Amino acid sequence: MTAPDRMGPCVVVAGGGTAGHIEPALALADAVMRARPDARVVALGTARGLESKIVPARGYPLEMIPPVPMPRKPSPDLLKMPLKVREAIKQTRAVLDRVHADVVVGFGGYVSLPAYLAARGKVPIVVHEANARAGLANKVGAKFAEKVAAAVPNSGLPDAQVIGIPLRHAITSMDRAALRAQARQYFGLHPTAPVLFVSGGSQGARTLNNAVSNAAAAFARAGVSVLHAHGPKNSLVVQEIPGAPPYVAVPYVERMDLAYAAADLMLCRAGAMTVAEVSAVGLPAVFVPLPIGNGEQSLNAIPIVEAGGGLLIPDDELTPDRVVDEVLPLVGDRTRLAVMSNAARSGGHRVAADVLAQMVLSVVNK
Known part of the structure; x- marks a missing residue:
């Protein structure tokens, strides 16, 4: 040739x-x-x-x-x-x-x-x-x-x-605040309520799905909107409460940039790409490392957690009660989230x- x-x-x-x-x-x-x-x-x-x-x-x-x-x-x-x-x-x-x-x-x-x-x-x-x-x-x-x-x-x-x-350049160049209104409209989220973004990766995560969906009523009562990517092979049924910010459940998120822009806090696994992206855009996160393998997901998250940009909850400890007691108060605490956002961004590349x-x-x- x-x-x-x-x-x-x-x-x-x-x-x-x-x-x-x-x-x-x-x-x-x-x-x-x-x-x-x-x-x-x-x-x-x-x-x-x-x-x-x-x-x-x-x-x-x-x-x-x-x-x-x-x-x-x-x-x-x-x-x-x-x-x-x-x-x-x-x-x-x-x-x-x-x-x-x-x-x-x-x-x-x-x-x-x-x-x-x-x-x-x-x-x-x-x-x-x-x-x-x-x-x-x-x-x-x-x-x-x-x-x-x-x-x-x-x-x-x-x-x-x-x-x-x-x-991706779409992630590293993103201005979350400037995209927020567009992002929330794109997903059908409440325009001003606090938003929790939940994702267990491209296939979803049963632990995250069960813990957050079973706390849906508490999120609704607290006036928090949820964007939940549950995985294409999983199903999620959440009862809507009239007048409450919507709980939006989707199999998969194509526009991760908009999901990051829409969210105030993310609950997620701690794969290397996820940790890198949330730190690059300054999105505070609660990491729930995958409990198998050589423990690398915990190691991925530890630098951001130690810098103050995230929290870490072991997989076997993520229950609906833990979500209500720890995640729910955090998603509404704008002062603490701002500090965590700066800390996460300082550790990003x-x-x-x-x-x-x-x-x-x-x-x-x-």
């Missing part, structure tokens, strides 16, 4: 699977295009990940490669791993050759591992770790990367430059996408 007519660099991003991997990759892609409009950005992904919908919708080409998920427990699949890895590397290397990749930027997960192994020794690699504890793929990639970046210190990747998490883009382009120029 002949080289493309365009003279700009080709940046290949690998961050499929979950929104926590995809969104930083796309934020970087946007930043690269702002810095080098002549560049080409190509995403790697699999048919099983969210990237099959998100990436094309954001205007970037998506090249499919075989997924290589690591089995969590000994199983027959473990014996098939070498063959799966070898085939994934072969197909990924063919993609890198076909698009004339100048650099591969990985964000972790099962798309990044074959990308790192395919690029090793052939195409420069840059690694970004969003979580407080690095995953296996990024630990492998960091061993032969040109540059390594991390969201927070002590991620487990040696010599990583701490830059925060790349975020609004320029991480542009910083990472410069790191990536410096590798290409080198």
Whole structure:
């Protein structure tokens, strides 16, 4: 295949699977295009990940490669791993050759591992770790990367430059106060009442759903409006109380920027992307970390909590009574929320996408 007519660099991003991997990759892609409009950005992904919908919708080409998920427990699949890895590397290397990749930027997960192994020794690699504890793929990639970046210190990747998490320009440039009226009208929320935004991530969270929906009457009596993203596979039935601010339940929020602008307080999980976004926009939050895995969600939230920008409630302690006793008084306390908002914003990283883009382009120029 002949080289493309365009003279700009080709940046290949690998961050499929979950929104926590995809969104930083796309934020970087946007930043690269702002810095080098002549560049080409190509995403790697699999048919099983969210990237099959998100990436094309954001205007970037998506090249499919075989997924290589690591089995969590000994199983027959473990014996098939070498063959799966070898085939994934072969197909990924063919993609890198076909698009004339100048650099591969990985964000972790099962798309990044074959990308790192395919690029090793052939195409420069840059690694970004969003979580407080690095995953296996990024630990492998960091061993032969040109540059390594991390969201927070002590991620487990040696010599990583701490830059925060790349975020969408719509988030980092947002003025919550200026958007508030439009945002509340968009969701059908009360124009002046305090608003609690509840989200357990793209799939929802049963603990958050049960605790908040069972406190709906208390919110109504207190004059608080609720925007609750409960997840597309979950259902939520909340009795409306005449004259009270509305409790708006939706399966999924497409316009997170408007949800952040509408809210005075957020009740949420503590995924790396969520923590980064609420701190960047200065939205106080009550974090309820996912109680599985290696405890990384708690680690994600702790810096913001210690700075005074949020609270942390363990998953098994989030009950309707705890919501009424702790969350409800907070959402109406404008003075305390203002202090928390300033504290959250002071810990945010609004320029991480542009910083990472410069790191990536410096590798290409080198």
